[in-house]
Amino acid sequence: MTSGVAVSCLGVRKHFGEGEARIEALRGVDFSAGFGELSFLVGPSGCGKTTLISVIAGLLHRTGGEMTVLGARLDGLSDRERVVFRRRNLGFVFQQYNLLPALTSAENVAVPLLAAGVPRKEAVEKARALLSRLGLGSRTSALPSTLSGGQQQRVALARALVHEPRLVVCDEPTAALDHASGKAVMELLAGKAVQPDRAVIIVTHDTRVFGYAHSIASMDDGRIVDVRRVARGARAAEAGPADSVHEVALA
């Protein structure tokens, strides 16, 4: 299923602040994520996971090392070009969903298309169709406040996929969900998000979902300390996991 490297980080460094207040968030990270894979980033709080995906997504500038994302060196892009790059190539799933509370589910999903200049009607239609495929066809007109946490995260997932990005970045997508909702979201991620020409990076603490991973990179203190391939996760992504798979934790 793997068909190339989507993200490649070599000795990536990132620090915040200067002088005594300087914090080394990334201390030379070597990391890669392949197309057609669910790549997990795991590790304790404060180890640099979120900083790393922020750098990969072009939301933060690295301060050292080499990095290519979908074949592009983001540091060579202007701010405007980085925004366009993100808009075209990246999808985001946040822990707290970050849906716009005033928009319906379909309108929320349509936001990346609207940002790209797609006419509203066309964008919302496309969003509705995707929501239907994700099992939310009956809730396309619902406001986020009327949806359960699991449903909101599925809407957020649809928003991350609607413009068919080549890289999807998820930050703790199941952390705020109960077991069943988390499982549903992960099955959707494994079944709908993973494509031969798309890479998915997931930051998570949730050991219950490790079974979905193709690879798991463990971070600590700003470095990748361990990378493991999980063949079982690859099978789960293709065939759909059973409960036992969902609950597999990294030994």
Next chain:
Amino acid sequence: MNFVALRMLTGDRSKYFGLVFAIAFCTFLLENQTSIFANILKRTASQILDVTDAEVWVMDPRTEYWEQTKALKDTDLTRVRGVPGVQWAVRLFKGNPVARTLSGKFAVAFLVGLDDATLVGAPRKMLLGSWERLREPDSVVIDKAGYILLFPDEPLELGRTLEMNDHKVTIVGISDASAPFVSLPVMHARYSEAVTFLGRERTELSFIVARPAPGVSAQELTERIEARTSLRARTTDEFMWDCIDYYLKNTGIPVNFGITIAVALVVGTVVAGQTFYLFTVENLKQFGALKAIGVANSRLVGMILLQAASVAALGFAIGTGMAATFFEITLHKVATRGIVLMWQCVAITGACILFVAIVASILSIRRVLVLEPAAVFRG
């Protein structure tokens, strides 16, 4: 993305209505106070503006405003008439006699004496009776508010009598004269009779009012009159502003109103501006998500400006509607008659609201532009 901006704005109804109300209230407060202030000052020149036939006023060189008169000589009238460019010039008397009803109620009044032959200087609008009846002996026309003051709770009717300086005068008309600065009855009589109604304190020839001949502007004529007679000559507009200027400089009105208007401005703008700014701050996470997704800064700036413009326009419209309703209700009351919502005050208030919207937008835009999109990952 415009609809997204508007939906973000209106999504939280309580915040949205709070924002609109803050701007509407600010608008109402500013338009209300500035209009009342302007209208009260305009009242200082009501009797000048009521004289619509003449465009030029001639007076003693030391006269500064309507209330302050020093008698001119009868020959001054002849001299003014002799100035080239004067189509006609007539005398006008102004005095403050005490008018007493048969029941004993009395009030100091503004008495305007009109040229006997032409009745130049009378307000045009008559509610009851006619100006021609002023030619009857011992007759006066009184304004409606004065009538109500002297004959409270009684219907408007002609033929009632008043006593002024031992003269029994008959009301032959009720006019809609503009409200004066102080709430006194406004009466009009023929010049020859008005001077007798005042008594010993009379100042016979208070003003000369004139009209320029065709081809001569009022401004030009005032210059000619001043050059040839050494009297003071002002156009109607100039004389009105003289009166307003006098009250501004010599009374506590501007200070008191100025404080109120300043408080309204500060409170209104701060509340409206802060409310909008806080609205943006509370939505920073949403803006951060949009930034992360790939919405360009220029588009976010456009969204904020659209939100600010929408809420400012709606709040301004509602506030102006409230102010218009207020003045429509008070317009027909005796004490507040003639006080209207002035378009200049609406324009000034509009400029203030625009300023608030711009400042709040700039502050909000700044917060959004410096917002690190990675912040959306921080929960």
